[in-house]
Amino acid sequence: MAAKDFFTPLGSIIASLMFFWAMFQQYFPYELRSHVEKYSKRLVTLIYPYIQITFHEFTGERFMRSEAYSAIENYLSSKSSTQAKRLKADIVRNSNQSLVLSMDDHEEVSDEFEGIKLWWSLGKNITKSQVSFYPATDEKRYYKLTFHKRYREKVLDSYLASVLKEGKAIKVRNRMRKLYTNNGSMWSHVVFEHPATFQTLAMEPEKKQEIIEDLITFSKAEDFYARIGRAWKRGYLLYGPPGTGKSTMIAAMANLLGYDLYDLELTAVRDNTELRKLLIETSSKSIIVIEDIDCSLDLTGQRTNKKKEKVEDGDENKDPRQKLVKEEREPKNSQVTLSGLLNFIDGLWSACGGERLIVFTTNHIEKLDPALIRKGRMDKHIELSYCSFVAFKALAKNYLHIESHELFERIDELFGEIKMTPADVAEHLMPKTVPGDVEVSLRSLIQGLELAKEEAKVKAEKEAQEQEQEQEVKSEIKMQQNSVKENGDVK
Numbered sequence: 001m002a003a004k005d006f007f008t009p010l011g012s013i014i015a016s017l018m019f020f021w022a023m024f025q026q027y028f029p030y031e032l033r034s035h036v037e038k039y040s041k042r043l044v045t046l047i048y049p050y051i052q053i054t055f056h057e058f059t060g061e062r063f064m065r066s067e068a069y070s071a072i073e074n075y076l077s078s079k080s081s082t083q084a085k086r087l088k089a090d091i092v093r094n095s096n097q098s099l100v101l102s103m104d105d106h107e108e109v110s111d112e113f114e115g116i117k118l119w120w121s122l123g124k125n126i127t128k129s130q131v132s133f134y135p136a137t138d139e140k141r142y143y144k145l146t147f148h149k150r151y152r153e154k155v156l157d158s159y160l161a162s163v164l165k166e167g168k169a170i171k172v173r174n175r176m177r178k179l180y181t182n183n184g185s186m187w188s189h190v191v192f193e194h195p196a197t198f199q200t201l202a203m204e205p206e207k208k209q210e211i212i213e214d215l216i217t218f219s220k221a222e223d224f225y226a227r228i229g230r231a232w233k234r235g236y237l238l239y240g241p242p243g244t245g246k247s248t249m250i251a252a253m254a255n256l257l258g259y260d261l262y263d264l265e266l267t268a269v270r271d272n273t274e275l276r277k278l279l280i281e282t283s284s285k286s287i288i289v290i291e292d293i294d295c296s297l298d299l300t301g302q303r304t305n306k307k308k309e310k311v312e313d314g315d316e317n318k319d320p321r322q323k324l325v326k327e328e329r330e331p332k333n334s335q336v337t338l339s340g341l342l343n344f345i346d347g348l349w350s351a352c353g354g355e356r357l358i359v360f361t362t363n364h365i366e367k368l369d370p371a372l373i374r375k376g377r378m379d380k381h382i383e384l385s386y387c388s389f390v391a392f393k394a395l396a397k398n399y400l401h402i403e404s405h406e407l408f409e410r411i412d413e414l415f416g417e418i419k420m421t422p423a424d425v426a427e428h429l430m431p432k433t434v435p436g437d438v439e440v441s442l443r444s445l446i447q448g449l450e451l452a453k454e455e456a457k458v459k460a461e462k463e464a465q466e467q468e469q470e471q472e473v474k475s476e477i478k479m480q481q482n483s484v485k486e487n488g489d490v491k
């Protein structure tokens with residue numbers, strides 16, 4: 001059949017329908033008209049038993065991008081990439097700069113929820129813009145959801161809620177994560193792009209696995225925390241000598257969970273009120289870190305100022321302008337107290353919705369007040385220690401891409417005799433030539449370990465000598481005292 005033969009009768013049918021509709025509107029009595037409309041609607045529902053819901057991209061007068069729309073967009077991204085024939089691609093500005101695909105205009109994808117079939121389509125309205133002098137068009141997109149009317153309640157009650165939740169979760173996973181630092185009572189942020197992961201972290205595999213499982217269990221335990229009536233938070237205390245990987249582990253935690261990091265500098269916080277303000281402003285899915293807690297807060301209630309200690313005799317004090325900036329940053333009358341911090345951990349913190357981890361680090365766990373680190377506040381205590389042979393092997397795999405080497409035996413022996421931090425081991429394993437030579441790096445480590453062993457031996461000998469001398473001096477003093485006493489007795 002030729003196109004002309006098809007369209008000619010169709011055109012006249014449409015024209016007749018429009019004619020009857022106009023006549024109906026003009027001459028049909030109003031009371032009867034509402035009845036006819038009601039029955040015609042019922043007829044349409046019978047023939048077309050589907051419900052459609054539209055989600056517009058922009059809502060309200062201020063043309064804010066609708067949250068529901070962007071959640072649906074994220075939710076549909078994985079379905080679109082497998083089902084849609086025409087796709088749009090965009091780079092998401094997350095830490096991986098990954099490519100995200102979504103369906104193109106007028107495409108349709110299907111979905112299934114508890115046995116219900118649903119269809120999503122992306123539509124577009126084009127309007128002429130009135131604002132510009134130049135001819136311009138405005139495109140407004142919308143998602144349309146279609147499903148059978150018999151599932152109305154299930155879709156409205158459960159399906160849409162799950163779509164929005166999943167869509168928001170995808171958005172959080174794809175977002176660019178941030179590292180916040182406080183300057184006084186204000187947070188400022190930069191993009192968080194630390195490459196550390198648990199794979200690159202050198203520590204005993206069982207211990208590493210335990211921490212990973214603990215973190216993942218926590219991140220999925222929203223319902224559990226709600227059921228037992230506890231705030232969804234968990235405290236970690238990382239302790240160990242400098243250079244054993246405390247900061248590296250925090251970065252690995254943030255990367256594992258996809259959380260933001262808040263690096264809270266307590267010495268720059270004026271008082272408990274400021275502390276409270278800062279903490280209320282933290283978002284969910286975040287890790288709040290207080291490094292070197294023993295230096296940041298005097299556990300008797302008086303604060304010390306670690307930065308001040310470090311630069312006491314430095315150049316910073318000589319420049320009056322820098323001194324002023326420093327004083328502004330570290331006000332002298334700071335009064336953050338241990339009890340203020342504990343209140344935050346126990347009380348106020350609980351009022352903020354969403355999951356949060358709080359991590360304290362210290363080089364001296366023995367200096368910390370037991371109240372601060374009891375379970376419930378710091379739930380998990382993790383010791384990061386000197387490099388073991390197992391941890392070294394993880395570093396060697398990472399840095400040198402080797403799992404065994406003839407020099408490993410000697411290194412294992414030396415690790416049994418001398419302590420070295422993973423930071424120092426890592427430094428020896430850094431490439432010394434271009435391209436990196438494995439043997440040169442391993443020999444550098446052996447040399448470093450032997451040197452450290454020698455130094456430790458000299459130090460031990462010196463200490464023993466000093467102790468001996470001290471002992472000699474003590475016994476000499478005692479002898480003198482005894483002879484003075486004896487002389488006195490004789491007189």
Ligand SMILES: Nc1ncnc2c1ncn2[C@@H]1O[C@H](COP(=O)(O)OP(=O)(O)OP(=O)(O)O)[C@@H](O)[C@H]1O
Pocket residue numbers: 200201202203240241242243244245246247248249363384422423424426
């Ligand atoms: N366990 C580890 N695994 C892998 N790399 C490590 C480890 N420990 C330390 N490093 C390396 O050493 C460097 C210093 O480590 P890091 O800053 O994490 O130590 P730290 O314990 O936080 O030290 P500090 O107490 O002085 O802050 C890191 O950049 C990292 O490359």
